[in-house]
Amino acid sequence: MIQGGSKKLCNIIHKITTSIGKNYGTAQIASLQQAALKERCILIDKLDRPIGEATKEFCHEINAKGSIPLHRAFSVFLFNNKGELLLQKRSSSKITFPDHYTNTCCSHPLAEIPSEMEEKNAMGVRRAAIRRLHYELGIPNDAIKPHEFFYLTRIYYEAMSNTRWGEHEIDYVLFLQKDNITIDPNPDEVSEVRWMPRAEIENFVKTTIPLTPWFRLMYQYKLLHWWDNLHTINKMQDLDNITTLK
Numbered sequence: 001m002i003q004g005g006s007k008k009l010c011n012i013i014h015k016i017t018t019s020i021g022k023n024y025g026t027a028q029i030a031s032l033q034q035a036a037l038k039e040r041c042i043l044i045d046k047l048d049r050p051i052g053e054a055t056k057e058f059c060h061e062i063n064a065k066g067s068i069p070l071h072r073a074f075s076v077f078l079f080n081n082k083g084e085l086l087l088q089k090r091s092s093s094k095i096t097f098p099d100h101y102t103n104t105c106c107s108h109p110l111a112e113i114p115s116e117m118e119e120k121n122a123m124g125v126r127r128a129a130i131r132r133l134h135y136e137l138g139i140p141n142d143a144i145k146p147h148e149f150f151y152l153t154r155i156y157y158e159a160m161s162n163t164r165w166g167e168h169e170i171d172y173v174l175f176l177q178k179d180n181i182t183i184d185p186n187p188d189e190v191s192e193v194r195w196m197p198r199a200e201i202e203n204f205v206k207t208t209i210p211l212t213p214w215f216r217l218m219y220q221y222k223l224l225h226w227w228d229n230l231h232t233i234n235k236m237q238d239l240d241n242i243t244t245l246k
Helices: 001-024 031-036 058-062 119-137 197-205 213-228 228-236
Strands: 040-044 052-056 071-079 085-089 106-107 148-159 166-177 190-196 242-244
Touching: 001 031, 001 058, 040 058, 040 148, 052 058, 058 166, 071 119, 071 148, 071 213, 085 106, 106 119, 119 148, 119 190, 119 242, 148 213, 166 228, 213 228
Parallel strands: 071 166, 148 242
Antiparallel strands: 040 052, 040 071, 071 085, 071 106, 085 190, 148 166
């Protein structure tokens, strides 16, 4: 009786697991990725004013109207003192844009972390960036201070990953130039990292598929100009406008 009951239970669990995999649009989703879907993102209007909060799942799922709730995000561009940019390849278990190459780190400040809700000088976003750099790339939390990020500007974009999932964000662009940073990628998040020289990025973008849409959009917009002027990047700061990229 016990063995029969165990076998029946295993069959039930298998069916549930298979159903969950199909529900999320992939054959199997890593447990950490499933857990992350319960994190609470900050819902915003098109002027980047907080209007509520919702789960990461809700904020990335295409609704019945074919749209995705607008939420706050950030993108970190980490350069070393040689001017090389740290790129990552997103793991195959990511919900949106798996196996895509992108900039150093991209994620969201969370509504359930009060310090990441702070608006002044984008302090909440800066703290979230430190948290995610640690989680995704193993960079120690004490290796970077919030004030070391250069908050460059904000961009607005929307992109679909597949028929169920996508992105709809106002993205804070954070630059950081620093050496001697320990990197130990989390394989659940990142499958590859590389330091990209400025002289090689144009060929990389032309020959590497796929790239995340936000990285490609920022590359097409002003990334090369920003990169070429790291030493005077403060002159290019624009905190008043939110640029729509398509």
